[in-house]
Amino acid sequence: MVVGDIATGTDVLVIGAGPAGYVAAIRAGQLDLDVTLVERDAYGGTCLNHGCIPSKALISATDIAHDAGHAEEMGIHADPAVDMTQLMTWKEGVVDQLTSGVEKLCKANGVSLMTGTARFADEHTARISHSGDGQGSESVEFEHAIVATGSSPIEIPNFSYEDEPVLDSRQALSLESVPDSLVVVGAGYIGMELAGVFAKLGTDVTVVEMLDGILPGYDDDLARPVKKRAEDLGIDFHFGRTATEWYEDGGGGIRVATEAAGQAVERPDETAADGGHAEAEGEDETEDPEATDDLELSAEKVLVAVGRSPVSDTLDLENAGIETDERGFIQTDDRARTNVEHVFAVGDVAGEPMLAHKGSKEGQVAAEVIAGEPAALDYQAMPAAVFTEPEIGTVGLTESEAEEQGFEPTVGQFPFRASGRALTTGHTDGFVRIVADGETGFVLGAQIVGPHASELVAELALAIEIGATVEDVAATVHTHPTLSESVMEAAENALGHAIHTLNR
Template identity: 40%
Template sequence: MASYDVIVIGSGPGGYVCAIRCAQLGLKTACVEGRETLGGTCLNVGCIPSKALLHATEMLHETEENFGKMGLKVLRPDVDWEKMLGYKQETIDTNTKGIEFLFKKNKIDWLKGWGSIPEAGKVKVGDEIHEAKNIVIATGSEASSLPGIEIDEKTVVTSTGALELGSIPKSMVVIGAGVIGLELGSVYNRLGADVTVVEYLDVITPGMDAEVQKTFQRILKKQGLNFVMGAAVQSVEKGKSGAKVTYKMKKDDSEKTAEAEVVLVATGRRPFTDGLGLSELGVEMTERGQVKTDAHWKTNIDGIYAIGDCIAGPMLAHKAEDEGMAAAETIAGQAGHVNYGVIPGVIYTHPEVATVGQTEEQLKEAGRDYKAGKFSFMGNGRAKANHAADGFVKILADKETDRILGAHIIGPMAGDLIHEVCVAMEFGAAAEDLARTCHAHPTYSEAVREAALACGDGPIHS
């Protein structure tokens, strides 16, 4: 029986980061993982492979749409789907092997197999039981579906199946207009599929800034995605050459159908805690099936912590990473901390969408006096030169103090640009602080400065 200071169950972004940080702090650490490779959903069937396909198809889009405008004469490229999937797998392998290297470097034991907690202080992996002073549950989440829909990962797929289709479908119905649905819908739209997105709500990307939602949907429509909004899916029936989606329109209760070779069910994710034995152990859960924790990621059972997608909060890899770091530091007797008010969210379509902090709708609901500074990428020299002028930067600041309360970006490199605002918010900066910071020219980041200027006397280039 091996004994550890910490055993982390799950090697996704939250789990592996937590394990590495524990080891850095001098704690004898092991990590339980039942997959053949480390990295969890994110590296194996989530963030990383989807970004590989997004990048590849964005290059295809550039070749088809913009090369000619720049004087680059090339024949229309042929898509070698098998080779593209090979590129995706190579990307996965490079990243997962990197985590394995980091485990060896930090002397972290990989306990191979699926873990359970038979009692506090013990983790069972296979037939072996290991002792641990502290246990961190980092088991992540799994794709959720709708009642009565049978997933086969070939014709009716989740994000996992959508990343490894045997061929490029001629048509696809995406159920759900959230991050996963729009990213993968964009991939197959660029590859030539006729993509229809069916969404229950009247807006895409629920919870995001309303102006971003409208602009984003308009751009995606222009790119070729079709949208059916306010539609409640009733059933998905598989046939010989695809599947039929039946949905009911909320506005008039009429029933309609859509047929496609592949149906992607992208209706969100749910915490994955199966097989851990939490109910037998008496671990408290929330009504949504999440592990209940306090402000220090502790469960109600002494010595057991939980982080990431299996607890409350946004299901984001970087949120899990921050919690993994903070939980490790808490276990080591330090003051682990996560600022949940400054966790960015990104959609990796083209253009990208990024957000942090509060939206205008949230500020209005809270009765907060604020001002909004907005700048269009049409006024940004670099964006215009690169055929990437769709979108804008919006910064929200307190009307009296000018302190930045949130930012919302749709445009080129939005996922990178948002972090300038994140750092500013961590330091309690005012919009004027950003506005008075010299930005290199010509860069996309100048649009962030201009939006900050728009919170004051106004932008220069608009």
């Protein structure tokens, strides 16, 4: 403790109030622990303030505008105008409602809230520095600590986020006007989601990706409909390329210089939480005819979306003996515990996949372990989603992964073009695929690309979690007409008796 500090004590110190941290704090409060939650920026973290929620708000709004303006086949003729100022005001209202709700829920569950930056002084003490003149600092002594400091956008050489034309995802979600043209560096989930938003707002969008396709880590048959839809929106792609620098063109815009990526162009086999701009070795399989030449692209803005890195370098972890890997992620066990027994790490700072719901689950488990509950993490039923058009939702094993683990999988698939409900919405791209164990029938995994895939995958995550069989899914009566019937039909297809598609 530093002389002159104010000193307080707590059972559980939670550092970071994002979806992992605030959930951990609330759950610990419910378990009658004395909890102190420290946040240096805004309650709700990146997800609620600058990521998941504002991006999905803009995706929903631009989908409405675009669908209304392209519904001539339905007899609807419209030319929607988007008021960017009003759109941003509405988006901020959504964010404010959720973040204020987080603060109220924490207080209602007895959580003490502190604003400031936490650093470990030793393995049982943290110093909290308060921003602002004369605010000073104080020490908090804790029995247990939960680190939930999240992640931040990766910055690549020669593209500083302090430069006005260069945007990270947070800045892109707060633009007050629509750029005429935009270069997106990175074709992972963040880059592809935002590319779609701006394309639907009328921006000329070009995507530069060092690998040989979009959405690294997702099977090509999942990524292909997304790429086709993006191209239909007018988005241009340059694969097998890296962005090297930018400069002003003298006419109010910029030029983004790119070069061939060399060997780092083959899509990796496993899902990359960093948005797909990580190094991957392989042969050059790019279809871009310009991949071996230098190429400059004109734009008004450039969005860099090459992934995120853990926020762990501000914590003075060494003072508490907490270890990280070479990338800065804090290593944990299946109870979210670090190498220091009474210190836990949850959310993005604890490693991939960087998913808000994964962090929330880790936060719950950490709080319950601290309270002496028999809790542990199990990631086999952890779903993931990409909010592109069409959406992608996945959970569990793919067919090839099941084979690698020694299963003899049975696979069922149902196309949305055969779904009555999908036809009534005008969105029929994609399919539902279920992977089951051929011997026992247990559901092992699912891959969905199509309308509302992010919602539909939850049923199959539940099936994996409770040990349901493909027969259980097929026998469950689904409301007609709904998109969820496609899940039932895929299960029936795996059994060889689907009604509305040909059986394999």
